[in-house]
Amino acid sequence: MTQAHGGGWIPVRKDFVDPATRCHARGASRRHHGFPDGRAYILRDAAGHEYPFGEDCARAALAQPGLLGLVPDYTERDMVPRAAWPEPAPGPRRRDPAQARAAEHAAAIRYLVLRMEKVAAVPRVQPTVRFPALEDVYAQYQRSGDIAPAQVRRILAIERSPSTPPRLRAINLLDVYTAHVKLQRLIAASTSVDNIRFLRSLHDWLARHLVLTAGQLAAAGIAMHPQAFTSAGIWGPEAEPPAAAGRFQSGTLF
Structure with missing residues (x-):
């Protein structure tokens, strides 16, 4: 297993990667495996460099494998096969205060990065995504890689505020980011000019409106x-998400 220089690995996030990306670790075969599902854990070494790892390899690299469950997960709204779903918990349990704080910390970082970086970087995205009030916090996060408890509370208060439009809340931004990644992959893989044109028009629609219908x-x-793009309020007050149509013609947005 590859080790960090002069210290251990630090888990940073779970994120999308190009399916052709290779895991930084070597498995039992001594080969670097790939990521056919396009998702990886990103670990940072002591020098500050980030590398992709599969889940098993990441657990083997970490002194505390349980930390993987505390990192921001940007792939949460991807389609996960039912066979990969975790076993349901045996019953309701009171969350440990430390676990609750860790979950809020990860949620705040995820919202900050989604709004100021990942969704904000989508080509032609509407300018309301990047929020000026978070510029100072984001700049500090870029420098240190972390945020203080007071900043966690501030970020979550912004995300939950009634003045924050539903399309700019965390779950919908996760949906936007996931759809953006998927569309970019489809565009890159397509060999049909008409299909590429259609996918790009759909991507532009996503960037402008921050929603896609089923x-x-x-x-x-x-x-x-x-439940992608079904968060409360994103289609208007008391509106239901548009239902999926039977068959669509290429180039048709609705």
């Missing part, structure tokens, strides 16, 4: 979380 997802062939 029909649009189906037309593009995008598999996502079954």
Whole structure:
């Protein structure tokens, strides 16, 4: 197993990677495996460099494998096969205060990075995504790689504020980021000019409106979380998400 220089690995996040990316660790075969599902854990070494790891390899690299469950997960709204779902908990348990704080810390970082970096960097995305009030916190996070408890509370208060539009809340931004990644992959893999044109028009729509209908997802062939783009309020007050249509013609947005 590859080790960090002069110290251990630090888990940073779970994120999408190019499926052709190779794991930084070597498995039993002494080969670097790939990421066919396009998801990886990102670990940082003592020199500050980040590398992708598969889950088993990441657990083997960490002195405390349980820390993987505390990192921001940017792949949460991807389609995960039912066979890979975790076993349901035996019953409701009171969350440990330390675990609750860790979960809020990860949620705050994820929202900060989604709003100021990942979704903000989507080409032609609407300018309301990047929030000026978070610029100072984001700059500090870029320098240190962490945020203080007071900043956690501030970020979560912004995300939960009634003045924050539903399309700019965490779950919908996760949906936008996931759909963006999937569309970019489809565009890169397509050899049809008409299909590329359609996918790009869909991507532009996503960037402008921060939503896609079930029909649009189906037309593009995008598999996502079954509740993608169904967060409360994103289609308007008391509005239901548009239902998926039967069959779509290429180039049709609705």
